[in-house]
Amino acid sequence: MKIVTFNVNGVRARIDTLIEWLKETNPDVVALQEIKIQDADFPRSAFEKLGYHCYLNGQKSFNGVAILTKGEAKLSNRILPGDSDDKQSRFIEAYYQEKRFVCIYLPNGNPKGTEKFEYKLKWMDRLNQYCKKALISEEEIIVLGDFNVIPQYIDCKYPDQWTQDALFDSQVRAKFNYLLNLGYLDAIRILNETDSLFTQWDYRSRAWEENNGIRIDHVVLSPNAADKLEKSWIETSLRNQEKPSDHVPVWISLSEK
């Protein structure tokens, strides 16, 4: 089973390249972030023509996540517990072929020292508690999306540039580590020990041309899912397209048995 996560930075702006990419790569499960559209306006038919079922938690203008599956899935949750006032669309969960897919767009949190940063920290606590509780089921759980967390120094080109940033904050990194310490596995890092494995490059300041990137899009696996991990890779080439997203897809394949 081929599974991919992709922050598209606007599904309308990306629809043509998205459809072309899906035709070529044919993933079984697709997790999208920053679709920036409300559910009613999502271009369902373009994906349905390729055989995908669409499960949406959209929002006008900002945020918005989706799970697409080749065949019918069961939408199980669109709310991350722990804050009934949270109106931002950053979480969706679906079951497909006896696996649980949790697609997230974790808050950016910048700048530090504001309510945005506090919201990020609380959101991460909520996610960690959710993922901790989920382990009890012993299901195969795939948590994937834009985490807005640079886990380690080797996950950015110039760590000095990020020391004051919410993506590389020590509390934020500790909360990401909490998830790993529960027994979840970072699917890219576990199979690739080299540096410069980036998933996002700023549009500005020639960041792509100079490979000034960061690794913030992650696929995190529960132990039972990790047992089936065959490969993990980052599809860097998409950043070369015309009108690219600033992020690129992150892939895993799981064995069928």
Next chain:
DNA sequence: ATGACGCGTCATACGCGA
């Protein structure tokens, strides 16, 4: 310290992202 790009919006400047 600032701005740089790009997306979306009851647009034609501004919020937001990373």
